[in-house]
Amino acid sequence: MIQYGRSFSFVGLVVGMFFFAASVTPSLLPRHFVTQGLLSGFAIAAGYAVGFAAVGVYLLAGFRQPPPKIQTISRWTSGVIVAITFMAFLWRMTFWQNSIRELMEMPDLETAYPFRVALIAILWAGLLIAAARWFLVACQWVSAKLERFFPRRFSIALGFSLVAFTAMVFANDVVVRSLLDAADSFFAQADELVDDGMDPPADSSMCGSDASLVSWETIGYQGKSFLTTGPTSEAVSQFWGKPTPPAVRVYVGMRSRPTMRERAELALEELKRAGGFDKSVLVVATPTGTGWLDPSAVDPLEYLHGGDCAIVSMQYSYLPSWITIVVDPRRSIESGLALFDAVYDYWKTLPASDRPRLYLHGLSLGSLGSERSADLFKIFEDPIHGSVWSGPPFPSQKWRSAIASRNPDSPSWLPTFRDGRLLRFTGESNSLEPDRPWGPMRNVYIQHASDPMVWFSPDLAWTRPDWLNDPRGPDVSPHLRWYPIVTFLQAAFDIPMATTVPIGFGHNYAPASYIHAWIAVTQPKDWTNEMTTRLQSDFQARATPKP
Structure with missing residues (x-):
């Protein structure tokens, strides 16, 4: 010993x-x-x-x-x-x-x-x-x-290469693949769980009902939750103090159709059937890795527009975002692209005066897929109206490009981009500057200075990041220092724990941030500051644990 x-x-x-x-x-x-x-x-x-x-x-x-x-x-x-x-x-x-x-x-x-x-x-x-x-x-x-x-030096190099190759094959094809298959199987089974209170909608106009093109049994747990737990028409009407129409929600699960393109086509047909294109606002939303859509993000939209809106989404994975982003981040991109293409290609055939305004939304890995779905050269012909993206993960190229091109007097955790007419950033507090003029297309990124899903990067191992420069984000410890290799490991371990902190920090985005972002981007009709305060209070009360 x-x-x-x-x-x-x-x-x-x-x-x-x-x-x-x-x-x-x-x-x-x-x-x-x-x-x-x-x-x-x-x-x-x-x-x-x-x-x-x-x-x-x-x-x-x-x-x-x-x-x-x-x-x-x-x-x-x-x-x-x-x-x-x-x-x-x-x-x-x-x-x-x-x-x-x-x-x-x-x-x-x-x-x-x-x-x-x-x-x-x-x-x-x-x-x-x-x-x-x-x-x-x-x-x-x-x-x-x-x-x-062989000569000694050649033998050493060849021996190392052979053992390294064997170890990599064993690790990737046996250990990692077995763990991923087990995780995929576990989360797939969890996705099929149905709570006692999650019955199919009785309203025939709703997705998942008996009249729906999407079978309730194929939607999955997260999709069923999205379809059944949103604000009721009565709650929205009570908020507005007058009758409001029901909003449209469409969700297609991975078991609904075998391929992404077929699922996208099904989502489009169900959106038509449910009357989504008759609304004033239409949002194409890309979910997180598990298929989850954050209620803090989607529920306020229906209050803001008095039910005159539609949200369509489809699932592309069973695994959490932090696993999917390592295994196959292209899933969200391919899914977001398939759904947007299907909806956009139909939307642009409608008369401009008689179609909904079209927006994009995504959280976490969904943000990565959503931002890549609308190719600029494609939408030049007939532009969409904007987007709200939150917690963009580190592989997000458009987000990273905007951060790198930010105005030099702004920090990376809360940057300003050119004159702010096309793109703005916000975080823990509202930084969207509503009095500044916007352009015809409005895009917002919501990001927290303490979100490891956003700020992790492989080059943390050898490069000090900009987000540690002064001034720091309000939720970043003043005692945090950069150390080669170690800070990379710290951030990597933070990613799986990113949602274990209170709402408003880490990878948990608060309803207030979404409310301000959707107001800025979608410009709800007849909306007032008093209504903003009231809506924020309502969502804050829901988020506060009861004693």
């Missing part, structure tokens, strides 16, 4: 401990101690690899090791520094976690369980490093066998 311990790279362990210290500093979201422990374990393993590789490069470059006495002094000195740093950063963990929680209006923690974090991290890092060492042993064994037939 002692011999095994001595076999570890001392420099690797030192760097790994410094990586651990950096990993317990704040990131975008607060973390549970188990999540923090796993993250810190990855950080230790990554730091060990960096230190081990640095020693290898040093020796390959021809430098000699220092004399034994110098090595001993260096080890004791660095060991003391590491121990002090390790304990100091553990001691500050609770303070750092609370620095995020305070900004997100969450109660302070009495403790972040630093020693539990350290134990989990060390055990997990040990497993990761052991796996890496076995990988190197396998490389050495294969290389030794190859030396019978």
Whole structure:
């Protein structure tokens, strides 16, 4: 056991401990101690690899090791520094976690369980490093066998390549594929669940009813929720103080038709049947990975327009967005494009004076699919009227291009784009400047400074991001610092937890943000500031947990 311990790279362990210290500093979201422990374990393993590789490069470059006495002094000195740093950063963990929680209006923690974090991290890092060492042993064994037939250096390179290729194939085609198949099967079964209260609509005009072209059994859990839990016509009429027509909602599930194009065609035919093109406002909405449409986003629209609106959407995945975006982000793009093409190609054949205004909407992965669906060259002939996108994920090219081209005096987390006539950004508070003039097409991105789905990027591993420049977002800890590799790991671990924080932070977007965005983009008729305040209060009351 002692011999095994001595076999570890001392420099690797030192760097790994410094990586651990950096990993317990704040990131975008607060973390549970188990999540923090796993993250810190990855950080230790990554730091060990960096230190081990640095020693290898040093020796390959021809430098000699220092004399034994110098090595001993260096080890004791660095060991003391590491121990002090390790304990100091553990001691500050609770303070750092609370620095995020305070900004997100969450109660302070009495403790972040630093020693539990350290134990989990060390055990997990040990497993990761052991796996890496076995990988190197396998490389050495294969290389030794190859030396019978090839020169030594060529054998080392070929042995490493063969083992790496085998490991990648095993990881991708066996481990990862099995996990993804299991996840897909689990979420597919969850999608088929039907709560006792989710009965088919009795109104024959509604999607999923007996008269509907879309079979209720094929819609899926999220679609059924969207179709049955929206505002009633009575509630909207009561808000307006006069009778209002029922809004139109159309949703097509993955089991409704075998291909995306067939599902899009079915959605179009159902939209026609339900009277969606007779409304004043029509929204083509791309859902999240699970097929979910945020009620905070879609419900206000029906109040704003007194039921004189229609929303059409279709499912493209069973998996959560943070998994789908890694596995196959093109699903949302292809689905959004298929649905928009079907609706737009029919919409533009209608008389301009007798058709609804056409808008796009998407949250999270749905934002990625939605923003790519309306090709500018296609809609030049007959422009749509605008869009509301929220929580755009990091692969969103149009969003990223707009951020890169923002006015230089604006921060990336709340940018201004040119004169604001075409595109505006907003976040935790309303920043849409309603008094400034708009152009004929109005587009809004809603984004939080603390949303890891938005701000994660592979280049976080080696580049300090703009969103850490001053001034920072109001929900980003002032103690957050950029560290190479570590900040990348922190943001990656934040993504699955992005919706675990209160509404208005992280990847949870508040109804108030959507209300302001839809008002700015769709310009509801006869709407007043008093009605805005009343609607915000109503949705705030719904979002507030009851005692």
